[in-house]
Amino acid sequence: MENKPKKQASAEPPYKLLSLRTGKPKDWAAGIPAVVHSIKSLINDKTLTRGGKALFKMNQFDGFDCPSCGWPDPDDERSPIAEYCENGAKALAEEATSKRITADFFKQNSVYDLSQLTDYEIGHLGRLSEPMYLPKDGTHYEPISWDNAFSKIAEHLNKLESPNNAAFYTSGRTSNEASFVYQLFVREFGTNNFPDCSNMCHETSGFTLAQTTGIGKGTATLNDFYDTDIVIIIGQNPGTNSPRMLSALEKGKKNGAKIIAINPLPEAGLMGFRDPQKVNGILGKGVQLADLYLPVKINGDLALLKAIEQLLLYFEKETPGKVFDQDFIKNKTVGYEELIKQVENYDLEELAKASGVLLEDIRKAAEMLAYKNRIIICWGMGLTQQPNGVDILKEVLNLLFLKGSIGKPGAGSCPVRGHSNVQGNRTMLINNHPSQEQLDKLEEVFGFNPPRENGYDVVDTIKAMNEGKIKVHFSMGGNFLSATPDTTYTANGLRQLDLSVSVSTKLNRTHLIHGKESIILPTISRSETDIINDELQHVSTENAMGIVEWSRGMLQPISDKLINETHIVCRMAKATLGNKSVVDWNRYMNSYDAVRDDIEKCIPGFENYNVRVKQKGGFYLPNGAREGSFKTKEFGDRVPFSITKLPQNTLADDEYLMATVRTHDQFNTTIYGLDDRYRGVYNERRVIFMNKKDIEKAGFKTGDKVDLFNYDNNTERVAPLFIIVEYPIPEKNTVTYFPETNVLVSIHNVVAGSNMPASKHVKIKVRKHNPDTLTN
Numbered sequence: 070m071e072n073k074p075k076k077q078a079s080a081e082p083p084y085k086l087l088s089l090r091t092g093k094p095k096d097w098a099a100g101i102p103a104v105v106h107s108i109k110s111l112i113n114d115k116t117l118t119r120g121g122k123a124l125f126k127m128n129q130f131d132g133f134d135c136p137s138c139g140w141p142d143p144d145d146e147r148s149p150i151a152e153y154c155e156n157g158a159k160a161l162a163e164e165a166t167s168k169r170i171t172a173d174f175f176k177q178n179s180v181y182d183l184s185q186l187t188d189y190e191i192g193h194l195g196r197l198s199e200p201m202y203l204p205k206d207g208t209h210y211e212p213i214s215w216d217n218a219f220s221k222i223a224e225h226l227n228k229l230e231s232p233n234n235a236a237f238y239t240s241g242r243t244s245n246e247a248s249f250v251y252q253l254f255v256r257e258f259g260t261n262n263f264p265d266c267s268n269m270c271h272e273t274s275g276f277t278l279a280q281t282t283g284i285g286k287g288t289a290t291l292n293d294f295y296d297t298d299i300v301i302i303i304g305q306n307p308g309t310n311s312p313r314m315l316s317a318l319e320k321g322k323k324n325g326a327k328i329i330a331i332n333p334l335p336e337a338g339l340m341g342f343r344d345p346q347k348v349n350g351i352l353g354k355g356v357q358l359a360d361l362y363l364p365v366k367i368n369g370d371l372a373l374l375k376a377i378e379q380l381l382l383y384f385e386k387e388t389p390g391k392v393f394d395q396d397f398i399k400n401k402t403v404g405y406e407e408l409i410k411q412v413e414n415y416d417l418e419e420l421a422k423a424s425g426v427l428l429e430d431i432r433k434a435a436e437m438l439a440y441k442n443r444i445i446i447c448w449g450m451g452l453t454q455q456p457n458g459v460d461i462l463k464e465v466l467n468l469l470f471l472k473g474s475i476g477k478p479g480a481g482s483c484p485v486r487g488h489s490n491v492q493g494n495r496t497m498l499i500n501n502h503p504s505q506e507q508l509d510k511l512e513e514v515f516g517f518n519p520p521r522e523n524g525y526d527v528v529d530t531i532k533a534m535n536e537g538k539i540k541v542h543f544s545m546g547g548n549f550l551s552a553t554p555d556t557t558y559t560a561n562g563l564r565q566l567d568l569s570v571s572v573s574t575k576l577n578r579t580h581l582i583h584g585k586e587s588i589i590l591p592t593i594s595r596s597e598t599d600i601i602n603d604e605l606q607h608v609s610t611e612n613a614m615g616i617v618e619w620s621r622g623m624l625q626p627i628s629d630k631l632i633n634e635t636h637i638v639c640r641m642a643k644a645t646l647g648n649k650s651v652v653d654w655n656r657y658m659n660s661y662d663a664v665r666d667d668i669e670k671c672i673p674g675f676e677n678y679n680v681r682v683k684q685k686g687g688f689y690l691p692n693g694a695r696e697g698s699f700k701t702k703e704f705g706d707r708v709p710f711s712i713t714k715l716p717q718n719t720l721a722d723d724e725y726l727m728a729t730v731r732t733h734d735q736f737n738t739t740i741y742g743l744d745d746r747y748r749g750v751y752n753e754r755r756v757i758f759m760n761k762k763d764i765e766k767a768g769f770k771t772g773d774k775v776d777l778f779n780y781d782n783n784t785e786r787v788a789p790l791f792i793i794v795e796y797p798i799p800e801k802n803t804v805t806y807f808p809e810t811n812v813l814v815s816i817h818n819v820v821a822g823s824n825m826p827a828s829k830h831v832k833i834k835v836r837k838h839n840p841d842t843l844t845n
Contacts (some may be wrong), residue, residue, distance in 0.1 A: 078184035078581045080550065080560035081812060082247050084843050085187075086774075087743065088355050089753035091794060096746060097341030097355055097378030098315060099155070099309035100629040103283065104345045114193070119624060123596050125163060126623050130685050133338040136160045136242055136595050137736055139486040140311040141291045144379040144686050148346060154312035159734075159741040163575065164594040168195030168566035170576055175201055175210040184581045188551065189740040189810065191576055191738050197591035198628035203811040205585050207546035213333055214277055215632065215640070217281055223644035225541050225568040225586075231260030232520070236530045236539050239499045241267040241488020242595065242788040244608035245617070246664040247634035248490075248497035249671075250657055251545055254642040255791060256508075257650060258519050262539075263501040266491055266737075269552060273453035273823040274484035275495065281703040281708055282694040286492065288481035289445045290695070294321045295478035300439035303331040303370060303465070304358075304451020304484050304829075308338015308747060314447075315342040319356050320661030321608075329434055330359035331799055332451060333367055333728065334758075335353045343810035346759035352433035361433055364423030366799045366832055367726045368455050368718050373424035373431065375463040375715070378412050378471065380435035387776045392439050392725035394473025401699065402709035411712055412425075423715065425799045442472050443479035451728070453484075454829040455715070459822040463711035469706055476697025486613035486739065496672065496690065501526045514670045516651050527553060528824050531816060534562030536842030542584065543570045545634065548577040551738040554814035557786070566666075572637055577738070592629045597622040606633075606661050609682050613691065615677075617688030635661065642783035720832065725763070727777070727816070728829040738808055750794060757835065758796035758804040766834065771795045778803070779831060781815035787811050793835075803833065 111120045126132030128142050135153055137160040143154060153161075180203065183191065202213035202221070214222070226235060237255045239248065244379040255263065267275065275285030282288070294317040296301065318328060319342050330339035339362065343355030365373050385392035398405050421428040446469060452461045466475075466482065474480040484490050498507055501524040508519045525533055531553060533539045542549075542563065549571075555557045563569060566584030572596050573580070580587065593599055599606040599622060602774040607621040632640075646652075656663045665678040674690040681688045693700055699708050713802065717769075720726065730752065734742035744751045748758075751770065764770065773793045779786040788810050798804060807828065818827045 075206060076427050078181050080578070080582050082187045082809065084183060085791065086755060086790060087752050089750040089756065089792055092749040092751065093335040094335070094749040094796070095747045096335070097310060097343055098338040100343030100345055100355065101748070103155040103691050107155050110159040110162040114162040114166040114168065116162055116165045116167055119167060119627055120162050122159060122660050123165050123438030123624055124160055126440050127596070127732065129256060132510060133622050134489055136164055136489055136608045136619065139489045139492060140310045140313045141612040141614045141616055142618070145294065151408070156309070156312060156650065156736055156741070160736060160739070161596060161737065163192065163741070164596055165723050169627060170195050170196045171394050172201070172212040180210065180581050181208065184578070186422060188578060188738070189743060191578065192740055193395055194534070194576055195625045196575060197573055197589060199463040199591060199630040201589045203583060203587040210589065219640050219818070221586070221588065221645040222568070222570055222641055224447045226258065226645050228381065229540055233262060233524070234539060235260060235541040235543065236262040236525055238531070238542065238544040238547060238549055239494050239546070241266045241494060241632060242546050243490060243494055243621070244610060245490065245493045245497050245668065246501050246608050246661045247545070247638060248494045251555070251633055252498045253511070253515070253652060254638055256511065256519040257642070257646060257652060261501050261503065261520050261521055261522065262529040262530065262567065263499050263524055265479055265494060265499050266488060266547060266552065267495055268824070269826055270450055271453055271484055271493070272526070272825045273391070273458040273462060273820050276823040277459050277466070278482065278484070279464060280701065281377070281466045282475070282482070283699045283712065284459065284692060284694050286615055287483045287493070287613070287693060288475055288692060288695040289483040291317055293445060293481060294318065296324055297321055297445050298443040299329065299438060299445070301329045301331065301444065301446045302339060303446065303448050305447055305449030306332065306336040306338055306730070307485070308336055309731055310449060310487065310535055311485050312338065315358070316344065317778070318342065318358055319344060327360045327437055328358050329361045329437065329814065331363045331365050331370065331373065333365060334800055334804060335362060335364065335797055353560065355456070361437065361626055363426045363428065363430055363434060364799060367802045368457070368716055369424040369426070369729050370452060371457065371461050371464055372420045372715055374461070374468060375391050375412065375415055376420035376424060376431045377435050377438065377470060378416060379415055379417055379420070380432060381408065381439060381471065382412055384435070384439045385571055386610060394442055397473030398471070401705050401707055402710060403707050405678045406572065407712060408710040410468060431528060438472070442474050444472055444474040445479070445481055447483040447485050448841065449485050451829055454827055455816065456820055456827040456830050458629055458820045458825070458827070460713035466708070466712050467710055470710060472692065474539060481695065483614070490610040491619070492615070496611055497668070500670070504599040510671050521567050526824055528826065529815060531555070533563050534565055536564060538568045542566050545578065546571050548579050548738040550579040550582050551577065551808040551811070552708065554811055554818070554828060555786070555816040556808070572634060574813045578648060586596050590637055591628070591631050592634050592637060593622070593626050595620060596624055597624045597626045599633050602659060608661060609665070615690045615692055617682060617685050617690060619682045619795055620760050635664065678822055723834050724832050725801055725803045725835060727803045727805055727831040727833045729810050730804055732806055737807070748796070754806050754809055755791045756794045756805070758794050758798055760798050760800045762800055764793060764795060769793055775835050776838050776842050777810065777813060778834045778836065779813040779815065779833070782817050783796040784815070785815050786815070787842055790838055803835070
């Protein structure tokens with residue numbers, strides 16, 4: 070194909086509908102269908118033998134860590150048959166595919182032509198196999214040598230007026246070792262501009278937990294789920310987002326635990342589980358999970374939690390000392406009297422109305438909790454991506470503190486993290502606001518003075534790109550454009566860059582919406598062998614509960630032109646910093662053991678790292694709050710009860726609250742397929758779930774085509790051509806899939822305190838589809 074005149078690539082997937090089919094939503098997850106779809110994914114990606122072989126090594130003690138979610142593996146024995154879930158198998162299938170994208174492919178397909186494909190089609194083109202470069206005003210990517218790629222990056226970085234004119238993004242898949250050398254290079258270069266995927270998923274969790282418990286991590290362990298009284302799952306969908314959590318819930322249920330599920334949608338993974346490795350999961354009905362389901366309104370969680378607390382206070386007054394843990398309150402907390410005064414002053418019926426949950430059901434939840442104190446509360450982005458998400462999580466912690474349900478076995482806080490090493494990235498100092506103590510330690514160990522001012526997070530980076538303050542954007546993995554809010558605004562910022570660089574295994578839309586110049590650096594995947602000086606290397610990751618474990622690939626790399634992430638960082642550092650660097654980058658390139666030796670010097674908890682990481686099951690990092698030893702910045706060895714304010718969720722008659730979610734055939738921005746079988750949606754992603762009464766009141770019917778609008782900050786944002794699907798969801802609430810509706814999430818709609826995009830709380834208007842919106 071000859072070069073065409075340059076056209077502007079599409080920042081969003083094409084607006085085209087397929088042939089939607091709908092069915093009855095499921096009330097259970099996994100089972101034999103999960104096994105069947107896992108096998109199909111291997112076949113579709115042409116990796117049945119290669120990928121099938123790797124599955125038996127995924128999440129095993131002598132294998133590699135799943136590239137999907139961060140749910141922990143069992144401490145003791147692991148299933149030799151399948152220590153993975155359906156979505157883990159799909160992630161591996163895409164990673165282990167035999168399909169390759171070569172330089173010849175890019176020669177035949179322009180950036181514009183590729184942008185006309187859907188995200189699903191782009192993701193299934195295959196693995197990137199060699200470094201590629203898009204010159205200024207170019208229409209096609211062309212091959213570039215590794216040396217020339219690093220020289221080009223160094224040239225752009227070194228001509229910046231300030232290091233702060235560059236931003237360095239990190240995806241949750243990046244290993245501990247690569248993350249550590251990445252932050253070391255960037256700080257020696259001179260900036261703390263570290264936007265990362267935490268800024269879009271659990272920044273709210275880390276921010277709130279650090280304030281209230283003294284550590285930005287949860288306290289519950291996997292073993293706590295096996296021996297607890299109550300598990301509350303709020304704003305989180307385990308069946309799709311962390312399916313292996315279902316096994317832990319099943320084991321807890323078997324040992325007597327009760328489960329309270331709180332979510333606007335009755336998700337299959339909250340209702341039931343059929344374990345395909347057990348007879349009951351194959352031939353029987355599996356196990357019912359939720360003992361009580363509370364269909365809360367979007368952003369009604371805070372009112373619900375306050376209502377539960379008021380009822381618990383009533384029970385405590387009836388039986389003093391039997392409901393609240395008065396010893397814990399007296400010896401470990403501050404602010405109890407102020408909290409009780411606030412709780413007493415609420416009108417219980419008004420709280421129930423604001424939550425959208427029947428008062429009698431709220432009372433059932435309070436009765437279940439009243440005389441139990443081994444309570445685990447799990448949450449996901451249904452809470453963290455609310456504009457008042459920090460306050461909601463503070464209320465979650467209030468409930469745990471009242472019950473003394475933290476710092477003891479069978480109890481605690483459990484933010485269910487997404488990507489498999491997103492927690493490890495933060496531990497490795499990927500952080501735009503590092504502590505002065507962390508920076509002091511880097512200076513002590515390496516001898517350079519790292520920058521002390523805070524850098525940009527994701528939202529600030531996007532704004533800075535649009536203001537011309539960021540000239541170079543480097544992505545260590547991920548799909549920045551599709552993961553971020555306000556798609557049109559973000560795309561405009563990316564196009565203003567002088568250079569955009571992406572370290573990737575597969576093609577994605579961010580490669581097509583780029584700076585004036587663009588470079589793609591292909592890397593080996595976690596399942597592939599990483600051999601340095603004829604020695605097989607291992608990396609390490611940290612799961613959602615703070616366990617560090619090794620990971621060693623076993624597949625032959627898909628191309629001999631790939632290099633690992635650590636080498637990419639080290640060679641970029643050498644090219645950029647030259648003889649000015651005080652770091653021995655060659656030492657890191659020759660051995661990951663050397664990287665871990667220096668991690669041990671810089672970060673507490675990694676003593677004897679190279680030995681402990683190889684022990685069966687890895688090792689836990691220190692977590693004082695888990696042991697009941699708190700160290701908060703403001704209150705010392707006590708935890709604070711927080712005074713929070715109820716939101717005013719007022720909507721105009723023609724407005725709805727929209728939350729964006731994944732389908733079951735999706736992990737983050739990666740689209741595995743076009744079905745969402747748990748919700749009964751097949752062969753279509755451009756759908757909007759609405760309550761039956763809302764559909765009728767607006768004069769619509771199921772199957773109607775509509776356009777969606779947002780008007781935050783007096784700016785019209787449009788997501789055209791969606792199909793209405795009736796669903797059991799609270800009135801005035803709607804749900805859509807991301808990234809298709811990220812375009813509606815204003816860059817200004819953020820969580821107070823954590824500055825995360827509030828993608829679960831978007832005000833929209835729904836109008837009959839106008840074909841003209843596709844051409845405007």
